Amino acid sequence: MSASAVSSNGKPNVVLIFGGRSSEHSISCATAAGVMGAIDRSRFNLITVGITRDGRFVPAVDDSARWALPPGDQALPVVKFAGETVEFAFDGSREIFRTDASGSRRSLGVADVAFAVLHGPFGEDGTIQGFFELIGLPYVGNGVLASAAAIDKEFTKALFLQAGVPAVPHVVIHRHRWLADSADVLAQVRGLGGLPLFVKPARAGSSVGVSKVKSLDDFAAALEVAFAEDTKVVVERGVVGREVECAVLSGRNGAAPRVSVAGEIVVHGREFYDFEAKYRDEDSVELIVPAVLSASELAEMQSIAARAFDALGCRGLGRVDFFLTAEGFVVNEINTMPGFTPLSMYPKLWQASGLAYGELIDELIFLATEAL
DSSP states (O other), X not given: OOGGGOOTTSSOEEEEEEEOSSTTHHHHHHHHHHHHXXXXXXXXXXXXXXXXXXXXXXXXXXXXXXXXXXXXXXXXXXXXXXXXXXEEOSSSSOEEEEEOTTSOEEEEEEOSEEEEOOOSTTTSSSHHHHHHHHHXXXXXXXXXXXXXXHHOHHHHXXXXXXXXXXXXXXEEEEHHHHHHOHHHHHHHHHTTOSSOEEEEETTOXXXXXXXXXXXXXXXXXXXXXXXXXXXXEEEEEOOOSEEEEXXXXXXXXXXXXXXXXXXXXXXXXXXXXXXXXXXXXXXXXXXXXXXXXXXXXXXXXXXXXXXXXXXXTOOSEEEEEEEEETTEEEEEEEESSOOXXXXXXXXXXXXXXXXXXXXXXXHHHHHHHTTO
16 A cells, blocks of 8 residues: 555554445445454554445444344344434545534544445445545545446446447336336337346346246236336346356556456255345355356356456456356346455455455455555
């Protein structure tokens, strides 16, 4: 890290920001728990800031156990307002302040780098990245454009296809168009070539609002589930193939992206890799790392992952999700802030590639500040 990006005690202040306004609020908390537990405290000072569901920035306790996903059906972690707020200076100083219920304000120090582990809208979509740009604060991960493009499945696929990255066949449906001419929409959907279909909110993650449709009689209901999350929906043709993923890291000093070994997701007893399978029902999913692939398959997958990363102008990190079909690889999507708990696929892929979880955090912070 540049010498200009250190605090008075010689260690940089890393501001960990989590929670947020999206439906992935609790998953963000769990990701933050992983970072809290693994960041090298001998190298970094950690300032923990939560964002409530209604968008307030508040002090958050620095305790990984408090924010981890609980077992079984226990309540998920939530950031709550308790009378105190956090504010960022807009004068270029990068100072952070904590204000209590009486209005008394004190400094938490000067932020050197932000690590926003926010998933979904209002965090992974370019909004928080624009905020950091506005106040002049370096930050981990992707910039405004890449974040905005990657969160929107319509534009992700358009950029992939423009760059020659194979993407899942799909159509885009806006709520107003469905209400105005459902027959025309259904004709487009039938043009995808058969069932099953996957109906997805265009700008949400963690499989929230996603349905697998095996009969067109169920299509309207699936749309309503998706429209509850977004006014724009992407309908994809079901792809028969293995679900495999690669993790990507920016290269240092402008070098080519680095791509991990592959992992595979095998789902048992569920229709697809839904929210419950990802976060609440561990017995229903098997994460195989590394995936069993031939050397040529792995090389091809890594090459496509790097092209997908570059096609969106990504920096920092990304996880590229594929289907391996009988005809070859098809990219499903790229996640610009993937799940980041120690057991999540992204860090597991790097661990299998020789980069431990704590070292991965170090590398992401370095990439955020290497130009300073």
